[in-house]
Amino acid sequence: MLHHMMDDLKTTSAVALRLSALAIACGAALFITTGFLCAAIFVVVLQRYGLAEACLAGAAVFLILTLITALAYMLYTRQTRREVAEVEKSAIAAALSDPAMIAVVIQVARAIGLKRLVPLLAIAGVAAGLSAHRRRDGADQAD
Numbered sequence: 058m059l060h061h062m063m064d065d066l067k068t069t070s071a072v073a074l075r076l077s078a079l080a081i082a083c084g085a086a087l088f089i090t091t092g093f094l095c096a097a098i099f100v101v102v103l104q105r106y107g108l109a110e111a112c113l114a115g116a117a118v119f120l121i122l123t124l125i126t127a128l129a130y131m132l133y134t135r136q137t138r139r140e141v142a143e144v145e146k147s148a149i150a151a152a153l154s155d156p157a158m159i160a161v162v163i164q165v166a167r168a169i170g171l172k173r174l175v176p177l178l179a180i181a182g183v184a185a186g187l188s189a190h191r192r193r194d195g196a197d198q199a200d
Contacts, residue, residue: 099114
């Protein structure tokens with residue numbers, strides 16, 4: 058049993074290492090390809106229009122690449138934020154719908170006493186409201 062688990066671990070780590078090496082090689086090839094593409098555009102524009110226009114064309118190519126990368130990053134972070142929000146909502150819904158959790162809350166309320174519990178709940182509510190407000194403001198500033 059342990060031998061099979063070790064073999065499985067070795068196999069999965071070898072596959073992950075190979076895929077990582079392949080991704081690094083693809084990234085390096087893309088970087089080199091982009092460099093040659095920019096150099097070719099620079100030379101063509103330099104021969105036709107001159108040095109200043111060639112530099113501006115090179116800057117335009119890098120600006121376009123930067124904008125594409127920034128757009129991809131923004132879309133990725135937005136998608137990740139939505140997935141995290143769905144997980145948080147489902148965790149809260151699961152906790153509130155769990156009868157065992159409700160029983161624990163009722164027992165804690167009985168043990169502490171209702172008169173002592175009300176101020177604690179008020180403080181917890183204010184803290185949760187401030188936390189939600191800060192989280193919402195942070196999400197607005199990130200977009």
